Amino acid sequence: MEFMINGGKKLCGAVEIECAKNAYLPILAASLLCDGEVILDKLNITDVSNMQDILRLLGVGFKEQNEKIIIDGSGCKNALIPAKLASKLRASILCLGALVGRFKRARVTYPGGCDIGLRPIDLHLKAMMELGVEIEECHGVISCDGTKLHGGDVVLDYASVGATENLILLTVLGRDKVRLINVAREPEVVDLCNFLNKCGAKIVGAGSSEIEITPVKRLIGREYAVMKDRIVAGTYLLAAAITNGEIEVRGVNSHFFTSLIKKLCQSGCFLDVKGDKIRLKSGDLKSVGFLETNVYPAFPTDLQAQFVALQTIARGDCVVKENVFASRFKYVPELIKMGAKITVSGNVAFVEGVPYLTGAEVFATDLRSGAALVLAGLSAKGYTKVSSAEFVLRGYENFDEKLRSLGAEIKLVI
Numbered sequence: 041m042e043f044m045i046n047g048g049k050k051l052c053g054a055v056e057i058e059c060a061k062n063a064y065l066p067i068l069a070a071s072l073l074c075d076g077e078v079i080l081d082k083l084n085i086t087d088v089s090n091m092q093d094i095l096r097l098l099g100v101g102f103k104e105q106n107e108k109i110i111i112d113g114s115g116c117k118n119a120l121i122p123a124k125l126a127s128k129l130r131a132s133i134l135c136l137g138a139l140v141g142r143f144k145r146a147r148v149t150y151p152g153g154c155d156i157g158l159r160p161i162d163l164h165l166k167a168m169m170e171l172g173v174e175i176e177e178c179h180g181v182i183s184c185d186g187t188k189l190h191g192g193d194v195v196l197d198y199a200s201v202g203a204t205e206n207l208i209l210l211t212v213l214g215r216d217k218v219r220l221i222n223v224a225r226e227p228e229v230v231d232l233c234n235f236l237n238k239c240g241a242k243i244v245g246a247g248s249s250e251i252e253i254t255p256v257k258r259l260i261g262r263e264y265a266v267m268k269d270r271i272v273a274g275t276y277l278l279a280a281a282i283t284n285g286e287i288e289v290r291g292v293n294s295h296f297f298t299s300l301i302k303k304l305c306q307s308g309c310f311l312d313v314k315g316d317k318i319r320l321k322s323g324d325l326k327s328v329g330f331l332e333t334n335v336y337p338a339f340p341t342d343l344q345a346q347f348v349a350l351q352t353i354a355r356g357d358c359v360v361k362e363n364v365f366a367s368r369f370k371y372v373p374e375l376i377k378m379g380a381k382i383t384v385s386g387n388v389a390f391v392e393g394v395p396y397l398t399g400a401e402v403f404a405t406d407l408r409s410g411a412a413l414v415l416a417g418l419s420a421k422g423y424t425k426v427s428s429a430e431f432v433l434r435g436y437e438n439f440d441e442k443l444r445s446l447g448a449e450i451k452l453v454i
């Protein structure tokens with residue numbers, strides 16, 4: 041699959057933002073813990089359909105009704121998640137916590153996900169063992185015995201999003217109180233906790249670095265409005281910025297955008313926040329000088345590539361430091377094909393702004409790099425072909441259609 045783009049069109053208009061992939065996936069895993077139906081808004085991206093395939097294998101039923109999806113975990117059973125399915129997405133590992141939480145035992149294979157550096161699960165497993173889970177690894181299969189699961193304090197060595205979510209899913213139906221310390225504060229973690237609390241869980245502290253879980257006997261499925269995707273919204277804001285456009289993103293919680301808004305203002309854009317809408321008008325683009333990614337509330341790694349795309353045509357030089365994933369500059373050679381001036385040294389990229397980019401044939405190397413290349417193509421002079429577009433479809437719903445509605449000339453060729 042590829043995106044064909046005729047660049048140079050200003051993006052203008054308004055766009056409704058879809059549910060957040062990284063909240064939706066853990067909530068799907070959480071449905072394994074619920075009695076009764078969980079009802080969510082539909083989210084049409086491939087990471088969700090791949091997660092549904094895993095849950096179906098575990099006996100979860102799915103029905104669609106209007107714009108909703110109805111998830112029934114009552115027939116849920118314990119089964120090995122085979123490598124063929126687990127390798128399709130990182131979030132498959134979240135079924136481990138949920139299955140051990142529900143059945144006390146689970147067997148899973150190593151998760152997949154975007155190739156953006158080593159993505160181990162040592163923090164997940166270490167913390168689970170500290171809570172009494174016995175773990176064996178053999179030929180790539182992780183077998184967990186949670187019959188001796190107990191409460192207590194667990195300190196994470198790093199505030200991993202996935203490890204935090206897995207531990208919550210593991211302990212929410214446990215026996216004893218658990219305190220998780222140095223956990224991830226990402227809004228998606230808070231959304232998972234809000235969902236679980238709505239279903240009857242007793243979780244306090246989500247959004248801070250310490251979460252306390254008082255186990256409950258059962259969780260009852262509920263209808264839940266998953267938060268909107270701050271990374272998707274940020275991508276559209278950057279798409280308007282890079283094309284000298286003017287846009288309104290709708291349905292978002294502006295509190296989650298502080299670091300992005302600050303950097304967009306520094307780069308010469310005008311921003312206005314009203315309720316759940318953020319408006320951006322692009323300006324005379326200038327370099328922000330320095331940008332570094334880190335855990336929330338710092339600048340998100342998932343917007344790093346898209347922001348670098350913007351910096352390639354901003355006046356001046358910029359240093360970008362990636363602190364979360366080791367290999368998140370794989371897209372740089374592709375931007376260079378389009379005329380960008382970037383050098384990379386370890387986890388630091390040096391971007392020297394050029395007046396404009398030119399269309400080229402480029403390859404997406406992962407989800408966010410694919411989005412960044414689309415943005416570069418939208419701003420470039422001439423035609424750009426972004427191959428391996430399927431990476432982008434993992435996390436952006438109707439991306440080409442929404443961009444066209446904003447005035448972009450882009451089509452997805454299957």
Ligand code: EPU
Nearest residue numbers: 062131158159160161162163164200201202203364365407
């Ligand atoms: N890490 C370890 N050991 C572990 C877990 C993580 O060393 O056991 C390291 C990772 O290798 C990485 C860093 O810690 O260098 C951050 O990993 P984290 O566990 O926080 O991330 P994740 O749970 O694997 C989620 C999102 C990512 C997002 C990161 C950071 C999902 C499904 N994925 O990944 O989203 O970049 O948090 O915010 O929630 C994306 O959407 O494009 C994406 C990659």
